[in-house]
Each structure stands twice: as structure tokens, then as C-alpha cells.
Amino acid sequence: MGCVCGRQSVIIQGQKFHLMQQIGEGSFSYVFEARNTADSHQYAIKKMSCHTDEEERRARDEIENYQRFSHPNLVSLLYHEQAQYNPNAHVTSIVWLVFPYFKNGSLQNVFDKQIKFSTRVLLDLFLSICEGVRQIHEKQMAHRDLKPSNIMLLNNSHGVILDFGSMKPASISITTRSEAQQWQDWAEENCCVQYRAPELFHIETNSLITCQTDIFSLGGILYACCFGKGPFDDVYSRGDSVALAIASGRIELPVQSSTYPSIIIDTMLAMLHTEPDQRPTITDIIDKLSTASRLAMDIA
Structure with a gap:
């Protein structure tokens, strides 16, 4: 045994x-x-x-x-x-x-190799990840540590989410200062800093942490699928404050952002909103990007 x-x-x-x-x-x-x-x-x-x-x-x-x-x-x-x-x-x-065992490695491995996705492949792959997140949210849970290294690839259009060690109930009510500090310390230990939602950096008393933390992380993953690195990777590499950069709400778009349809970029920016209740739900995202995927198929 x-x-x-x-x-x-x-x-x-x-x-x-x-x-x-x-x-x-x-x-x-x-x-x-x-x-x-x-x-x-x-x-x-x-x-x-x-x-x-x-x-x-x-x-x-x-x-x-x-x-x-x-x-x-x-x-x-x-x-x-x-x-x-x-x-x-x-x-x-x-x-x-x-x-x-996933022989094709992780999404992070793809970014490390500087492999670029076509619009169609990007949408198919990202929508498969979103379907996994929707299943998690429908069970009233939240992953809490979505990042490229936690997405394994069966192929170019099928991602598999792993590492459920940070998964917690979708809604966590914070009623005291000690609870706020406890969950803030937990986030510091368990949630990747470059993909961490802003509400997990400074948790307020009498607040509610929701599954919208996953949506912010997914927004960072979609950004990385488009541009090969996360929106705050450069901040992290320079040693600057990722917390301040995320809290600022400013998302810098590379020149090649025009490569992808505006519906992808607009959805991504909505997912990276600093206010949780201003982000789309996982079902909203799937609906919008499924429409974009059908358009990409028609163009192809």
C-alpha cells in the first residue's frame, strides 16, 4: 500500500x-x-x-x-x-x-518556444479551457490558481486544467480582520502572482471573494495566448510591484494586438477589469468567443 x-x-x-x-x-x-x-x-x-x-x-x-x-x-x-x-x-x-501524462506539455511550454496561434486555434484552445472552468464554477467551486503551467495540452485545440490544490468554494465571506489577513496570506502562498486577481492582494473586512478571481486569471491566460506572455510578466521580470501594476487597471497591448479580431481583445480586457463584478461570467465569455470562433471558421 x-x-x-x-x-x-x-x-x-x-x-x-x-x-x-x-x-x-x-x-x-x-x-x-x-x-x-x-x-x-x-x-x-x-x-x-x-x-x-x-x-x-x-x-x-x-x-x-x-x-x-x-x-x-x-x-x-x-x-x-x-x-x-x-x-x-x-x-x-x-x-x-x-x-x-501529457506528452505535449503545458501551455507555458508553448509560450517558452515562442509558438504563435492562429485565430482559429487560439479560440478553440481557449474555449476548451473555459469549458473546464465552467464545470468548476457550476459545482460552486473556484480553481484560484489558473496559469499557463497548469494548462496541459492534448493537442492544439484541447487544454486540460490540472492542480486542484488551491481549489476552494466559489464564494468566501470575509467578516473579520483576522480572516482577511488569513486569506491574504493564503493567496500569497497559493496563487501565482502574475495571474492573481487584484482583490486577492488586499482583502478587505466584510468582503466577498468570488469565482470571478478565476475570470481575471483567465484574462491573463488569453492575453498570453495572443502575445506569448502574460500582461504582467515583464513587471515581474523587472522586479517591480506586480500588485501595483494589477491594481492600476492599465493593460498594455503590443502592436500585434491588431492581428486578432476586436471581440477577442475586448473580451480579454473585460476579463482583466479590476472590479470583480465588472468582469463577464464564464458563460458570457464562452458565448462571446464561440461567436468569434464561428466567424473565424466562416472566414477560413
Whole structure:
């Protein structure tokens, strides 16, 4: 049960996997490319080393988040298991999660290679991501950490959202100053700074955090799909304040913004609005961009 055979293999729910190489790392987790020794198929395996009861709770919550969904644009949890307590390693438990392996990599890998999308491919791919987000929001949840490295590619027109470790209820009511500080600290730790909604940088007492945080992040992803990098990546690279840049509401558009139909740019800017209630809903976005996709198809 979750035992490690030597240094390079692990048995999870009766399946033996050979750990080939590390391909990712989180705050208390590692992700490995792995091969099932029975059929030689590739998988991605996440190893979560829990040092405290709180980390164990977070691992259980993440598993529950995956189990909420069965959708082609949301990653599937194939196997999971919790290993025995290991006092010599100063951990309370080790949790193993097994996922499909995406050989085409992530959306961030595409941007790193400076690959440009045609309008049709961009719309098809982004709409597939939006369908995954709609499923999350329909379950009254919010992802909270949407970013290009959390979008895996089946192909040019099909994205799959992963990493549900930051997923929380869609609406979070903040009633006290201590709650506000607690959630602000949580956002600092769990939400990528370049794609973080402005309301998560400074959380007010007697406020409501909604799933519109995901819409802002999606706006940043759409910007990156158009221009190869996020709207605040340069600010981050220079070491300037991303929080101030996001709060300003000023979105600089590269010259090549004229390459794409105005409906894409206008929708993207609406998604990046500093006020959550001024952003479109996920259904609004799908409706608008589906229309743009049909137009792109007619032109093609």
C-alpha cells in the first residue's frame, strides 16, 4: 500500500510504477514522470510529503477536489494512496496521486518556444479551457490558481486544467480582520502572482471573494495566448510591484494586438477589469468567443 520498492519504484493501489524523472515541484510535493511496469504506459505521479496534520488535511482536500469532476477539460485522478507514517523522514504520511501524462506539455511550454496561434486555434484552445472552468464554477467551486503551467495540452485545440490544490468554494465571506489577513496570506502562498486577481492582494473586512478571481486569471491566460506572455510578466521580470501594476487597471497591448479580431481583445480586457463584478461570467465569455470562433471558421 503506497510502499516504495527501492528508490525508483512505488506501488499504488496494486499498480507498480517506475519513477523515471522529476518534472515538477510544489511547496510540499514533487511530480514525476512514471511508467506502469505492467503495460509501460506513462503517467504523472505527484508525491506529497505531509509533515503536519494541516498538510495532511490539504492533501485530503485536494483528492476530494479531483473526485468532484469528470470532464474532458479537467485532469482525472486515476489512483491515489496514503503511505504509512515514516518517523525517520520526519513526516506524518506520504500521499501519492497518479494522473495521465501529457506528452505535449503545458501551455507555458508553448509560450517558452515562442509558438504563435492562429485565430482559429487560439479560440478553440481557449474555449476548451473555459469549458473546464465552467464545470468548476457550476459545482460552486473556484480553481484560484489558473496559469499557463497548469494548462496541459492534448493537442492544439484541447487544454486540460490540472492542480486542484488551491481549489476552494466559489464564494468566501470575509467578516473579520483576522480572516482577511488569513486569506491574504493564503493567496500569497497559493496563487501565482502574475495571474492573481487584484482583490486577492488586499482583502478587505466584510468582503466577498468570488469565482470571478478565476475570470481575471483567465484574462491573463488569453492575453498570453495572443502575445506569448502574460500582461504582467515583464513587471515581474523587472522586479517591480506586480500588485501595483494589477491594481492600476492599465493593460498594455503590443502592436500585434491588431492581428486578432476586436471581440477577442475586448473580451480579454473585460476579463482583466479590476472590479470583480465588472468582469463577464464564464458563460458570457464562452458565448462571446464561440461567436468569434464561428466567424473565424466562416472566414477560413
